[in-house]
Amino acid sequence: MTARDDCLLAAGEDGEFALLNLRTSFHAYITTNDHIVRNIDLGTMNVLATFPAEWFANYASQSPDKHMICVVGDHNDAKVFSVNSREQIATLVGHKLYSFACAWSPDGRLVATGSDDMTVLMYDTRRMDEPLFMLMNDIHSSVRSLRFSDDGRFLYLGEDTDCVKIVDASSDYTKGQSIEFIGDVTGIAVASPGAEGLFIGTSGKPFSSLLEFERSTTSDDDYQDDPFWP
Known part of the structure; x- marks a missing residue:
């Protein structure tokens, strides 16, 4: 066996050998209206895996350990799949309308879903048969x-449209802040680890733009204590 740069070469006693490319590339989960979620290698553009959604899929998010994906779409319930087996392992119930957003906490213990019913449901990944709690006010x-x-x-x-809310999870979701602007929200992105940036995409004439915000370094006492959070 030998390895160099991006390659690992291993040989056996019967004249066989195996070559493994150690270079990894980025993957993306693509949701479409053909009821299928695709895992695509962005380096080769090859489809690595597919997951049946059974309805129009609007968004998919992979867990931090890369073992699960959550899929939301034109259905009240969300689905959680095993990445390895591609089998559905959980159904997330509780929303009353279709969903367009989901996200995993960095430790993988929580998964959140957001819906047209104007609520966010939080699930404990150790027991996903019912929501842990709801954000709605x-x-x-x-x-x-x-x-x-x-x-x-x-x-x-x-x-x-017009608003992004920041909820302080360390306060048991009792403190929050609202960022208000004019325009539809096209997406949210958080800067790479170690950075403090929040990026918000907006659309709508004449205000289509990319907004950048930086997390404040002020003390906890300076955060807005909004009574509407549960």
């Missing part, structure tokens, strides 16, 4: 985007 439109910060302290919640 002061959400005024469909929840279209969800992200956790890299340290798990904050949940970013993008409404359909």
Whole structure:
């Protein structure tokens, strides 16, 4: 056996050998309206795996340990699949309308889903048969985007239009802050680990833009203590 750069070469006693490319590339889960979620290798554009959604899939998110994916779409329930077996392992119930967003906490213990019913449901991944709790007050439109910060302290919640909410998970979701603007929310992205940036995509004439915000380093006492959070 020998290895160099991106290759591992191993040989056997019967003249056989195996060559493994150690270079890894980024993968993406693509959701479409043909009821299928595809795992695509962005380096080769090959489809590595497919997952049957049975309805129009709107969004998919992979767990931090890469063992599971959560899929939401044109159905009240969400699905959780095993990445290895490609089998469905859980159904997340509780929403009353279709869903467009989901996200895993960095430690993989929580998965959140956001819906047209203007709620966010949180599930404990050790017991996904029912929601752990619900966020619903002061959400005024469909929840279209969800992200956790890299340290798990904050949940970013993008409404359909004009508003992104930041919920402090370390306060048991009792403190929050709203960022208000003009335009539809096209997505939320959190900067790479170690950074403090939050990016919000907006659309709608004449205000289509990419907004960048930086997390404040002020003390906890300076956070807004909004009474609408449960």
